[in-house]
Amino acid sequence: MKSVLLIGLGRFGRHIAVKLNELGHEVMAVDKDEEKVQASLPFVTNAVIGDSTNEDFLNSLGIKNYDVCIVAIGDDFQSSLETTSLLKELGGKLVVSRATRDVHEKFLLRNGADHVVYPEKQLGTWTAITYSSEKIFDYINLGEGHVIMEVSAPPEWVGKTITQVDVRKNYHVNVLAIREEGKLNVAITSDTVFDSDQTLLVLGTEERIMKCFRI
Ligand code: ATP
Numbered sequence: 001m002k003s004v005l006l007i008g009l010g011r012f013g014r015h016i017a018v019k020l021n022e023l024g025h026e027v028m029a030v031d032k033d034e035e036k037v038q039a040s041l042p043f044v045t046n047a048v049i050g051d052s053t054n055e056d057f058l059n060s061l062g063i064k065n066y067d068v069c070i071v072a073i074g075d076d077f078q079s080s081l082e083t084t085s086l087l088k089e090l091g092g093k094l095v096v097s098r099a100t101r102d103v104h105e106k107f108l109l110r111n112g113a114d115h116v117v118y119p120e121k122q123l124g125t126w127t128a129i130t131y132s133s134e135k136i137f138d139y140i141n142l143g144e145g146h147v148i149m150e151v152s153a154p155p156e157w158v159g160k161t162i163t164q165v166d167v168r169k170n171y172h173v174n175v176l177a178i179r180e181e182g183k184l185n186v187a188i189t190s191d192t193v194f195d196s197d198q199t200l201l202v203l204g205t206e207e208r209i210m211k212c213f214r215i
Helices: 011-022 034-043 055-060 077-089 102-110 119-130 167-171 206-212
Strands: 003-007 026-031 046-049 068-071 095-098 115-117 136-143 146-152 174-180 183-185 199-205
Touching: 003 011, 011 026, 011 034, 026 034, 034 046, 055 077, 068 077, 077 095, 077 102, 102 115, 119 136, 136 199, 146 206, 167 174, 167 206, 199 206
Parallel strands: 003 026, 003 068, 026 046, 068 095, 095 115
Antiparallel strands: 136 146, 146 199, 174 183, 174 199
16 A cells, blocks of 8 residues: 555546545645545545645655656646655655646656656547557557557468467567457467457557567
């Protein structure tokens, strides 16, 4: 169980709170808006009204005690930047901040953020890739050119085993799992046979995967 400080309870922050709660983590929620704080109460362990750009207020929360501090403020970049910087100064172990523009991402990283999440950009990329081909069903960017994609099996693989196709050697792609009738099979062996009804979860460079599956 992680102890998380979540600052900013707009739509994005609220989704984070709901999921963290579902995963069984301890969440301290902060927002300057009383209504937002009230609305978060069913999903969080504790919630307080306060301005996160106020150092004394932040200090009173005991920043060092949280495993993760998430700054989910979006539009108000000044607040987001000041909060991020203060959290790091006050000993935040892992500060994750939300960016809404490319330039914000850079500033946040230079001013105390250990990681930046950029929902519009990340989800925009995901939407473009996932819906630009009927062969792609899901996409996860792992960075440094590597991705995990869920794709349909090429027709010429159907009826052959993984060994016969020799996927890794011939295409430099790893098959991690196969989805069939909605169920994910992660117990892939060399004898697993490809079928036209399946989708494959594959790991590799984006370039290799695009080439291999002719996307
Ligand atoms: P979302 O896009 O997530 O719905 P939003 O557009 O409603 O967000 P933002 O300006 O991104 O609003 O702020 C998200 C939340 O952060 C709001 O609920 C806002 O009250 C809160 N917030 C902004 N600045 C501060 C601050 N300095 N201290 C505490 N909470 C803040």
